[in-house]
Amino acid sequence: MKTSALSLTAALATLVTRATADNPIIQTLYTTDPAPLVYDDRIYLYTGHDEPNAQTFQMNDWRVYSSSDMVNWQDHGSPLSLKTFSWATAQAWAGQTIPRNGKFYWYVPMRHTSGSMAIGVAVGDSPTGPFKDAIGKPLVMNNGIDPTVWIDDDGQAYLYWGNPGLWYVKLNPDMVSYTGNINTVTLTAAGFGGRSGNAQRPTTFEEGPWLYKRSGKYYMVFAASCCSEHLGWSTGPSATGPWTYGGVMMPAQGSSFTNHPGVVDFRGGSYLFYHNGALPGGGGYDRSVCVEKFAYGTNGSIPVINMSKEGAPQVGTLDPYVRQEAETMAWSSGVQTEACSEGGMDVLSINNGDYIKVKGVAFGGGAKTFTARVSSGSSGGKIELRLGSASGTVVGTCNVSGTGGWQNWASVSCNVSGATGTQDLFFRFTGGGGELFRFNWWQFKQ
Ligand SMILES: *[C@@H]1O[C@H](CO)[C@@H](O)[C@H](O)[C@H]1NC(C)=O
Numbered sequence: 001m002k003t004s005a006l007s008l009t010a011a012l013a014t015l016v017t018r019a020t021a022d023n024p025i026i027q028t029l030y031t032t033d034p035a036p037l038v039y040d041d042r043i044y045l046y047t048g049h050d051e052p053n054a055q056t057f058q059m060n061d062w063r064v065y066s067s068s069d070m071v072n073w074q075d076h077g078s079p080l081s082l083k084t085f086s087w088a089t090a091q092a093w094a095g096q097t098i099p100r101n102g103k104f105y106w107y108v109p110m111r112h113t114s115g116s117m118a119i120g121v122a123v124g125d126s127p128t129g130p131f132k133d134a135i136g137k138p139l140v141m142n143n144g145i146d147p148t149v150w151i152d153d154d155g156q157a158y159l160y161w162g163n164p165g166l167w168y169v170k171l172n173p174d175m176v177s178y179t180g181n182i183n184t185v186t187l188t189a190a191g192f193g194g195r196s197g198n199a200q201r202p203t204t205f206e207e208g209p210w211l212y213k214r215s216g217k218y219y220m221v222f223a224a225s226c227c228s229e230h231l232g233w234s235t236g237p238s239a240t241g242p243w244t245y246g247g248v249m250m251p252a253q254g255s256s257f258t259n260h261p262g263v264v265d266f267r268g269g270s271y272l273f274y275h276n277g278a279l280p281g282g283g284g285y286d287r288s289v290c291v292e293k294f295a296y297g298t299n300g301s302i303p304v305i306n307m308s309k310e311g312a313p314q315v316g317t318l319d320p321y322v323r324q325e326a327e328t329m330a331w332s333s334g335v336q337t338e339a340c341s342e343g344g345m346d347v348l349s350i351n352n353g354d355y356i357k358v359k360g361v362a363f364g365g366g367a368k369t370f371t372a373r374v375s376s377g378s379s380g381g382k383i384e385l386r387l388g389s390a391s392g393t394v395v396g397t398c399n400v401s402g403t404g405g406w407q408n409w410a411s412v413s414c415n416v417s418g419a420t421g422t423q424d425l426f427f428r429f430t431g432g433g434g435e436l437f438r439f440n441w442w443q444f445k446q
């Protein structure tokens with residue numbers, strides 16, 4: 001585990017030319033199967049998690065991130081894992097979270113003790129948890145995977161899932177039980193695009209369905225064909241179809257043989273979340289979540305969207321004069337995150353030369369001082385505040401000394417000069433050998 005984490009860190013540290021790219025959006029670990037949720041004017045992102053150097057799907061927990069601007073993502077850690085479900089043994093695969101009645105319901109597939117794949121439901125009091133198993137047993141179990149959930153205008157909630165079939169149940173208002181049988185969608189070429197030479201899979205539909213409604217149309221987006229998978233889309237007049245195949249949404253690209261769509265509108269833009277193998281050391285079993293902005297056709301059609309290194313543009317700016325979490329980042333090199341004794345997460349594994357990029361920081365007329373919440377069980381190091389790149393202009397340097405423990409937190413401040421306007425801010429860490437310090441939060445003052 002330690003060796004694996006270090007080799008990921010080493011691989012990321014070599015990644016010096018990627019400072020202008022924002023895809024993949026998480027660099028501290030491998031993330032999969034994105035499920036975005038817009039709640040309270042913020043975007044929450046639920047993901048799976050590939051263990052490093054995996055030779056198969058080695059997935060034990062799920063992660064949560066959030067953003068107010070699509071480029072700076074805050075890490076909320078792992079509020080859900082196989083351990084949450086007493087009946088689960090392995091395979092923490094693709095899920096989705098939806099709010100209802102002040103609670104958050106997170107549907108996830110796992111291997112059941114019986115050997116079958118099953119879908120469980122966790123319930124939480126906030127979008128970031130804590131979450132617990134809502135019913136202590138699977139919600140549905142027919143060996144299918146990849147649940148997607150949608151609440152229609154009339155309050156009826158639908159849970160779809162797939163591979164190799166496409167099935168759904170009508171959830172009760174409690175979101176943790178359903179009425180009626182498991183319904184099987186008849187997969188036709190007209191509905192999902194034809195595929196030849198695969199008796200079990202007569203259409204391009206493969207797995208990873210994603211259901212939503214937009215401008216009066218219902219959409220079923222899905223991972224298609226195999227392998228490698230592309231993303232396809234279908235539309236229908238109701239949440240139960242009938243479905244009409246639309247076409248390819250994203251070609252098979254990006255050195256992962258799977259993909260998984262998560263489609264959402266946020267502050268007037270439309271976004272596709274997906275995964276690929278683009279992080280160093282990445283591939284089919286070490287995937288990473290990315291995002292692209294796109295525009296629907298006037299008739300509601302979805303365009304063909306390519307994977308990119310640039311990712312989505314920033315929506316708005318980041319305010320450096322309120323407390324910001326160190327684990328809110330557009331890009332990072334070499335660092336990881338952990339649960340913090342002061343609440344939330346902190347950044348660890350900070351070594352000489354590592355950095356964190358925070359994009360579009362609105363300094364306005366100019367920052368005068370910088371404060372960082374730090375800890376160090378060694379002798380510390382320095383935080384260089386740089387603009388534009390990890391080797392850009394230094395506008396301040398904060399000394400961090402030992403605090404007597406890796407969770408003994410202290411605030412350090414330093415003067416700042418020359419930080420004006422809106423800038424990409426880089427925290428570049430320097431010091432001697434080994435881990436220097438940990439970093440919980442930061443704030444500038446004017
Ligand atoms: C919808 O619009 C797209 C281009 O925006 C076009 O390619 C497609 O043919 C249109 N579909 C229908 C059914 O009109």
Ligand SMILES: *[C@@H]1O[C@H](CO)[C@@H](O)[C@H](O)[C@H]1NC(C)=O
Nearest residue numbers: 251253303304305306307308
């Ligand atoms: C996507 O990539 C293909 C192949 O490189 C290219 O032909 C196409 O123009 C690209 N589409 C967009 C929207 O950039």
Ligand SMILES: *[C@@H]1O[C@H](CO)[C@@H](O)[C@H](O)[C@H]1NC(C)=O
Nearest residue numbers: 382397398399400413414415
């Ligand atoms: C920071 O540490 C350096 C030595 O590395 C020292 O010269 C400098 O005075 C320190 N700055 C502050 C504000 O303590």
Ligand SMILES: *[C@@H]1O[C@H](CO)[C@@H](O)[C@H](O)[C@H]1NC(C)=O
Nearest residue numbers: 368369397413414415416417
């Ligand atoms: C920071 O700036 C203040 C006000 O200009 C000054 O009094 C103080 O000496 C500076 N501190 C350092 C460490 O340079």
